[in-house]
Each structure stands twice: as structure tokens, then as C-alpha cells.
Amino acid sequence: GFALIKQNQVTVLVNEAESKTTINQKEAEESFLTAKQKLEQAIGQKQKVEANFAFKRARARFQVVSEI
Secondary structure, three states, rough: EEEEEEEEEEEEEOOOOOHHHHOOHHHHHHHHHHHHHHHOOOOOHHHHHHHHHHHEEEEEEEEHHHOO
């Protein structure tokens, strides 16, 4: 995504966004653990890039629902 900051106003342009209320905490945790495991087991450049992207997305979702 992209962010534009101008005159104390922030505009964010992204392909996709989720609200905290739409993310299931258990599902987010399971996805995070699975993505972490796949990243650790990735072989080859393409697999590593794809696993890294999936891991970052899963981690972000898990962090959102895990905040106190």
C-alpha cells in the first residue's frame, strides 16, 4: 500500500483491509503458526518469498487481535 501525508492529513491506499472485529482470534493464531512453520521450511527463492509474504500477513492479523 501507499500513504500520503500532507498538511496533517494522512491518506492510505491499500488493496485490502480488515477490521479487528472481523478477524477470528483462534483462526488468526493458527494461521500465524502455520505460516511461521512454512517460512522455516521454505526451499528455493520463490517459495521463500511467498512464505515470507504469507507470514507477514498472518503475523499482522494475529497482532491486531492479540492487542490488550
